Amino acid sequence: MAADGTAPELLTPARIRMLRDQDQNLRARDFAARHGLAEAELIAAQVGHGATAIAAHPDALIPLVREMGDVLALTRNEACVIERRGIYTDYHSGAHAQMVLGPEIDLRIFAKHWVHAFALSEGEKRSVQVFDAAGDAVHKVHLKPESDVAAFDRLVAALALPEQSDRIDLTPRAQVEAAKADPTKAETLRSEWAQMTDIHQFLRLVSKLKMNRLGAYRVAGAPLATPMAPPSVRALLETCASQAIPLMIFVGNMGCIEIHGGLIETVAPMGPWINVMDPRFNLHLRDDQISEVWLVDKPTKNGPARSLEAFDAKGGLILQIFASRKDGGVAEFNAMLEGLARLGGTA
Structure with a gap:
């Protein structure tokens, strides 16, 4: 049962959008948790209403993110959020891991967990958001006033998936591995x-x-x-x-x-x-x-x-x-x- 008393199976994309319209001030992650959703389900429900499902692999995504110039990079886990302004320069691909080695944006990427991605427009706010197979946020890019909006539009046009659905298939969340000692x-x-x-x-x-x-x-x-x-x-x-x-x-x-x-x-x-x-x-x-x-x-x-x-x-x-x-x-x-x-x- 969701926090508002609604059974999860009744939370259709249309109902999720309606509930979100009524509660715009709550952060997306907190809103999703309140209603028993994965955050990616909330964003997917906006497809066709400001969100576009896009290719998630960093080899396709990061070079186009670079073109947006000075942006904000955000990564988080359950207990900590890190946010850094900069440009996504010096991208390196790899079979198992990828890297961004710019003077400000410095990332180690594990592409197998970049499963779902969306370009999101909310009024004047624009972002690129990447989620894992369970629908948890992996990495986000937020445009700032100095960012190149035209480059964001080019990214959407280049990476939009052929099928745009406001529903998303998720897998169960992997459990955190407890301390393992011998x-x-x-x-x-x-x-x-x-x-x-x-x-x-x-x-x-x-x-x-x-x-x-x-x-x-x-x-x-x-x-x-x-x-x-x-x-x-x-x-x-x-x-x-x-x-x-x-x-x-x-x-x-x-x-x-x-x-x-x-x-x-x-x-x-x-x-x-x-x-x-x-x-x-x-x-x-x-x-x-x-x-x-x-x-x-x-x-x-x-x-x-x-x-x-x-x-x-x-x-x-x-x-x-x-x-x-x-x-x-x-x-x-x-x-x-x-x-x-x-x-x-x-x-």
Whole structure:
């Protein structure tokens, strides 16, 4: 039963549009949740009424997004939203993953999760929105006043699907994988972890040992992975802002990871949210959904890569924060990490 008392099977596209017309102020994600819908179902219901179903693969989509110029890139998971202004330059395709490596828009894309996509016009607002097979948002592009609207129109014309339906077929949502650990392999994990030369070797290592990221952290323990107090994430952001320490923030979901590199300026907590509110970068983090935080040390050929990583109660990764090597300040970042509160004790 939906929140308004309507049985889900009676929520036809026409009724969804009617309900949406009556409740324009609620964010699309929240509106969909209120009515027992996937967000993609809400957008699909607008096809022919401001929305156009388009090809979703990034190889087709991203080069045309680039032509729109300065836009806002948005990626989210259940507990965090990252928004970055910029241009989608330097796109790289690949068999298993794709990348955008612009100076402002920096993405890691996993195209198998880019299943449904729409170009949406709502009055003067225009956006491109991509969803996975379950109808959850993977990545969104919002046009800003500086964006090229004619390029948006060209994208719609080039990528519109032959069949435009206001209904969408979805698959069940994949469950978040809980921490997977094998304490009997602790010494092997620690030994091979210490021999890494690149942080990208880490996930291959834990997969080989039949663990996952969070499970490996719990097994390895300090000094490789140190449990931290949840408020340390807010403390890190506030310290980096006040002391002008550059950082890299990674926020993602199964289909897209968006990265901010450089300084942050304004950290503004509001209720359960920790917000970074800068002119070309915003972060919105649900402080109350942070269940575990780990200080992680991974060796590389360029020295240790240290990060603060937050997880939700289900074991899902919320965000990772590293030093920004290209912007300097690594020593300052690492010193700041040492000053953060450990779980069950002080720094």
